[in-house]
Amino acid sequence: MRILLALCLLLSAAAAQADQLDTVKKKGDLICGVLGTDEPNSFVDPKTRTIIGYEVDLCKAIAKKIGVKLTIKQLAVAARIPELQQGRVDILAAALTHTREREAVVDFSLTTFVTGQRVMVRKDSGITQLSQLAGKRVVTVRGGTQEPNIRRAVPNVEVITFETAPQALVALQQRKAVGFVNDEVSLLDAYGKLGPAQKDFVLLEQSISSEALALGLRKNEPAFKKVVDDTLRELEKSGEAERLFMYWYGPQSRLKYDKRHFRIETDKLT
Amino acid sequence: MSVDLSIVLSGEFGEWLLRGFLLSIELTLITLVLAFPLATFIALLRLSPWKPLQGLGFAYVEGIRNVPLLAHLMFWYFGATQLLPEGARNWLYEHDAETVCAIIALTLYTAAFMAEDVRSGIRSIPSAQLEAARALGFGYLRSMRLVVLPQAVRIIVPPLISQTLSLWKNTSIATVIGTAELMYQAQRVETATFRGAETFAVTTVAYLAVSCVITLIGVLYQRRYPVRAA
Numbered sequence: 001m002r003i004l005l006a007l008c009l010l011l012s013a014a015a016a017q018a019d020q021l022d023t024v025k026k027k028g029d030l031i032c033g034v035l036g037t038d039e040p041n042s043f044v045d046p047k048t049r050t051i052i053g054y055e056v057d058l059c060k061a062i063a064k065k066i067g068v069k070l071t072i073k074q075l076a077v078a079a080r081i082p083e084l085q086q087g088r089v090d091i092l093a094a095a096l097t098h099t100r101e102r103e104a105v106v107d108f109s110l111t112t113f114v115t116g117q118r119v120m121v122r123k124d125s126g127i128t129q130l131s132q133l134a135g136k137r138v139v140t141v142r143g144g145t146q147e148p149n150i151r152r153a154v155p156n157v158e159v160i161t162f163e164t165a166p167q168a169l170v171a172l173q174q175r176k177a178v179g180f181v182n183d184e185v186s187l188l189d190a191y192g193k194l195g196p197a198q199k200d201f202v203l204l205e206q207s208i209s210s211e212a213l214a215l216g217l218r219k220n221e222p223a224f225k226k227v228v229d230d231t232l233r234e235l236e237k238s239g240e241a242e243r244l245f246m247y248w249y250g251p252q253s254r255l256k257y258d259k260r261h262f263r264i265e266t267d268k269l270t
Numbered sequence: 271m272s273v274d275l276s277i278v279l280s281g282e283f284g285e286w287l288l289r290g291f292l293l294s295i296e297l298t299l300i301t302l303v304l305a306f307p308l309a310t311f312i313a314l315l316r317l318s319p320w321k322p323l324q325g326l327g328f329a330y331v332e333g334i335r336n337v338p339l340l341a342h343l344m345f346w347y348f349g350a351t352q353l354l355p356e357g358a359r360n361w362l363y364e365h366d367a368e369t370v371c372a373i374i375a376l377t378l379y380t381a382a383f384m385a386e387d388v389r390s391g392i393r394s395i396p397s398a399q400l401e402a403a404r405a406l407g408f409g410y411l412r413s414m415r416l417v418v419l420p421q422a423v424r425i426i427v428p429p430l431i432s433q434t435l436s437l438w439k440n441t442s443i444a445t446v447i448g449t450a451e452l453m454y455q456a457q458r459v460e461t462a463t464f465r466g467a468e469t470f471a472v473t474t475v476a477y478l479a480v481s482c483v484i485t486l487i488g489v490l491y492q493r494r495y496p497v498r499a500a
Contacts, residue, residue, distance in 0.1 A: 078457055082466050105464045137363075139448070143461045160368060160448040161458070167348075171448070174352060176363050 021066070021223040024090055028068045032059035033089035036074035037164060039189050040248040040255065041095050041113075054248040055093035058112060058215065058232070061240075062091070065231040076163060078143025081106060084216055091228065092216030095183060097145045098269055102216075107225055109215035110232045114262040115184045116207030117149055120191060123202050125178040130206050133157050138179040139168040145211065150181045153208040165190070173197070179204075183211065185255060192254045212269060229267065236264040278468045283459045287469075290455030291476055293369070297441045297451060301376040302434060308377065309384030316389050327385070334382035339443050342375040347447035372444035372451075380437050384430055391426030392418065424497050431488035438480055452476060 024030055034042035034055055042053040051072050063070035073089050080094045084106060098108045119138065121127045127136070134156040140146040142161035150157055162168045165182055169190050172180040182190070187203060194201060215232075217225050235241040241264050249257045278287065315327030334342075351359060351367065362370060395418050403413035442453040456473040460466050 078461060081464060102464070142457055147458070148462065160450075161454075162448055163446060170348060174348070175360070176351075176367055 019223055020090065020218060020221040021227060024066060024068060024224070029071055030059070030063040030066060030068050030091065031071045031073055031089045032056075032063075033073050033075045033080060033083055033092045033094055034059070035077065035094045036072075037166065038095050038186060040253060041185070042072075042093065054244060055095070055112070055215075057244050057248075058235075059091065059093050061235055062228055062231045065234075066227055076143070077141055078163075080143075080216065084218060087218070090218075090224075094216070095186075095213055096216045098212045098214045098267075099145060100269065105219065107217040107219050107221070108267055109217060109225065109228045110264050110267045111212040111214050111262065112232065112264055113185075113213040115211050115213065117146055117181060117209045117211060118184050118187055118207050119150070119179045119181050119204045120172070120187050120201055121179040121204060122172065122175070123200050127178060128204070130154055130204060130208065133179055136179065137177040138181055139171045139177040140181040141165045141168055145209070146181045146183075149209040172201075181208070185249075188255050214267065232264050273467060273471075274465075275468050275472060277463055278459055278465050278472055283463060286455040286459055287452070287472060287476075290450060290452035293450055294438070294441045294452040295480070297369070297372060297376065297444065297449070298434070298438050300373055301380055301437055301441075304373070304377045305380040305384055305437075306430070308381040309388055312381060312385035313388035313392065316385070317392060331382045331385055334378055335386075339375070339379050339440055340446065342379050343372065343444060343447050346375045347371040368444075368447055368449040371447060372441070372449040376437065376440060376444070379440070380433060383436070384433050387429040387433065388426055391422045391429075394425050395421050421498065424495050427495070428488055428492055431484060431491065435481055435484045435488075438484060439477065442477070 034051060034053070036042050036044060036051045038053075040053050041055040042051055044050070045052045051074065056072060059072070060070055073083075075083055075089070075092075075094055077094075080092050080096060081102070083089050084092050092106075096102075096108075098111060102108075119130065119133065121133075125136075127133060130153055133150075133154045135158070137158045137160060138150060139160050139162065140150065142163060147159050147161055150159060159181075160171070160177065162171065165186055168180055168182070171177055180187070180190075184207070191198060191201065191203065215228060217228060232241070235244070242260060245257075245260045247253070249255050249260075251258060278284065312327050312330055315323045316331070318324060318327075347368070351362065351371065354362065399417055399421070400413055403417040404410070408416065441451055444451055445453040445457065448454070452473060456469050460469045463469065
């Protein structure tokens with residue numbers, strides 16, 4: 001164990017020495033870590049069997065700007081930050097919430113999406129307010145900010161977590177809990193997929209948090225961060241960011257957002 | 271980032287890990303208590319002179335142990351619970367279904383392996399021993415109790431202890447169905463602290479410590495009760 005630890009430390013030290021932008025250019029390949037199970041951010045296109053989505057398009061733009069090819073790597077929610085820290089991916093585009101706690105271990109790009117987390121409950125539970133969840137069982141996905149946020153919003157709630165969001169949704173459908181906590185977008189998407197079963201479920205109006213999603217970058221790589229942020233700024237300026245949002249989230253998509261409530265402009269939390 | 275174990279061992283995080291550790295121990299003990307009688311029963315089925323009972327025992331052992339434990343857990347948690355009548359299902363879901371399903375899956379799985387150890391232990395006692403006891407005038411049950419089983423126990427216990435070791439490690443897989451055992455709590459602590467190396471170092475030591483204790487029990491048993499030549 002001690003040897004393993006020492007090895008991990010050595011490897012991360014070695015990775016930290018070289019400038020990441022140069023390394024990426026040299027190997028000619030940008031490895032972008034995505035979830036791949038999170039429509040429309042990143043998901044498998046049933047026709048081509050490749051991973052596509054809003055976050056994938058952002059990665060494409062960055063790879064193009066650096067002038068290298070893009071490799072997409074699928075990650076579990078809980079594996080995102082460790083994979084980035086250990087250098088197995090160059091950048092995270094994996095519905096990563098920008099938090100102050102995480103700022104200690106990774107750097108964030110400009111905010112690429114603003115959303116909240118909400119709770120979907122079974123209608124027959126009679127729950128209409130967050131506070132009614134006290135003492136009740138809710139399910140969510142492991143490794144994200146969902147669990148700490150729902151505990152903060154409803155101190156006495158009982159939380160059970162699973163490896164993936166679809167598993168948590170199944171547990172809700174099977175009545176193993178009264179509520180399912182997740183990012184608003186994922187919830188809207190899940191709700192859309194329920195089909196006729198929609199009548200048994202309802203999304204609570206109140207958000208449990210407001211979240212800024214951003215791309216995750218390894219700490220202290222200023223040159224790499226500058227390229228990423230410049231790319232995002234250019235997307236915003238050219239109107240491409242707006243177009244991408246409308247393509248993946250707009251009225252033609254399943255999520256049916258009528259307009260974009262944010263702009264890609266800052267990497268600071270408010 | 272330097273390695274600092276105190277972060278994951280103190281306060282709230284230490285408490286989570288301790289709670290997970292205790293639940294893992296609990297899972298192991300409850301499963302052990304349930305699996306051993308079941309294993310003995312299955313072994314007796316396989317040793318019975320009646321073919322259909324043998325077939326039943328055989329089907330149980332091969333059917334269970336040739337499917338990965340992960341699939342067992344998923345089946346009992348996401349599949350089998352749906353087949354229960356509504357009243358029983360609602361009761362279960364209000365009473366920690368995650369732990370109950372983990373115990374069911376672990377018990378059935380562990381019993382399949384233990385049954386084979388019990389069966390081969392009994393079979394290893396030459397049939398002449400039973401015949402000799404019968405020739406001396408003991409009945410079948412007394413021959414078993416006084417002659418065959420005391421010898422068989424010495425052979426059966428060491429492999430059962432090593433099954434217990436496997437069981438202890440297997441409890442970690444229950445994390446996939448949301449059972450809040452040690453592995454589940456470790457992932458929770460890692461998410462909250464970003465201290466993966468420390469969290470899993472502590473978790474590894476905890477698993478290793480209990481494993482060593484189980485191994486030690488096995489060694490002590492074999493020293494105190496060595497297998498005697500029949």
